[in-house]
Amino acid sequence: MEKKLPExxxxxxxxxxxxxxxxxxxxxxRNRDKLVEVAAQAFAQDGVDASLEEIAKRAGVGIGTxxxxxxxxxxxxEVVYRREVEGLCQAADELARDHPADVALExxxxxxxxYIATKRGLATSLRILLTTNSTLFSDTSxxxxxxxxxxxxxxxxxxxxRADVDASDVMHALGGIYSAxxxxxxxxxxxxxVKLLMDGLRFGARGAAGLPP
Numbered sequence: 079m080e081k082k083l084p085e086x087x088x089x090x091x092x093x094x095x096x097x098x099x100x101x102x103x104x105x106x107x108r109n110r111d112k113l114v115e116v117a118a119q120a121f122a123q124d125g126v127d128a129s130l131e132e133i134a135k136r137a138g139v140g141i142g143t144x145x146x147x148x149x150x151x152x153x154x155x156e157v158v159y160r161r162e163v164e165g166l167c168q169a170a171d172e173l174a175r176d177h178p179a180d181v182a183l184e185x186x187x188x189x190x191x192x193y194i195a196t197k198r199g200l201a202t203s204l205r206i207l208l209t210t211n212s213t214l215f216s217d218t219s220x221x222x223x224x225x226x227x228x229x230x231x232x233x234x235x236x237x238x239x240r241a242d243v244d245a246s247d248v249m250h251a252l253g254g255i256y257s258a259x260x261x262x263x264x265x266x267x268x269x270x271x272v273k274l275l276m277d278g279l280r281f282g283a284r285g286a287a288g289l290p291p
Contacts, residue, residue, distance in 0.1 A: 110147045112137040118158045121199030122192065125260075128199060130154070155203035156214050158196070163218045166193050170225035180238035183229045184276045187252060191268045193222075194256050223249055239279035251275055 116137040120128040130151060134144040148154035169189050173182035197204070207214050227245040234241050252275075255268045 106147075109137070109139050109143055113139065113144055113147060113154070114157055114161055117154055118162060118196055121155075121158060122196040123199070125199040126202045152203050152206055152210075155200050156207060156212060159200055159204065159214060160218065162193050162196050163221055166190065167221050167225045170229055174229060174232060178238065179229070179233035179236045180276070180280060183233045183239070183279075184272065186226070186229055187272045187276070188269060190222075190226075190252060191255060191265065191272065194252075194268070195265060198256065198260065233279075239276075240281075243279060248275070248279075 113133065117128070117133050120133050120136070130144060131141050133154075134141045137144075144154075148157065166186075166189060170182075170186055173185050173189075176182070177185065204214075223245070226249055230239070230243060230245045230248060233239040234243060252272075255271065258264060258268070261267075
């Protein structure tokens with residue numbers, strides 16, 4: 079007698095029957111990539127006031143094309159935020175490969191300022207996403223901190239910065255950039271803060287090595 083296989087649960091059967099989304103045509107993929115790139119710049123510059131119509135115009139497409147790729151502002155925000163996190167984490171590996179450990183750390187922290195500028199612009203939509211079922215935060219949580227930790231540990235091991243530095247303390251210091259008043263010179267002041275922080279980290283290393291400050 080033929081053994082009867084158990085029936086698939088409805089949700090699994092539905093997934094198996096759902097066709098995979100077709101890959102975008104090359105021109106459509108270029109339009110989508112350009113929209114995300116322009117949106118990241120617009121959110122960093124204009125914050126919550128960034129106009130979707132203006133983003134589409136700067137990307138060289140119509141507003142209908144934007145909405146075909148991103149039905150709501152939150153859809154666009156989620157893709158931009160994931161892109162920023164991914165770029166920041168990739169930059170840590172690239173900078174570590176191409177520069178001395180302390181220089182890589184400083185350049186990465188300057189890049190972190192750009193990331194914070196974009197995140198500030200996304201703040202309202204990110205709060206909306208936080209209340210939904212989006213996996214955005216569970217997917218990205220901790221990745222930025224881990225990237226910084228790798229850079230700090232490499233710089234400390236090489237003797238380029240003080241050995242007793244705690245990566246979470248540095249991240250806490252940089253986190254203050256996010257809550258600083260959004261004045262016209264915010265980015266310039268944030269860059270100076272990074273340099274000041276790096277001077278303190280390097281000073282400790284030079285003193286431990288018996289070198290003049």
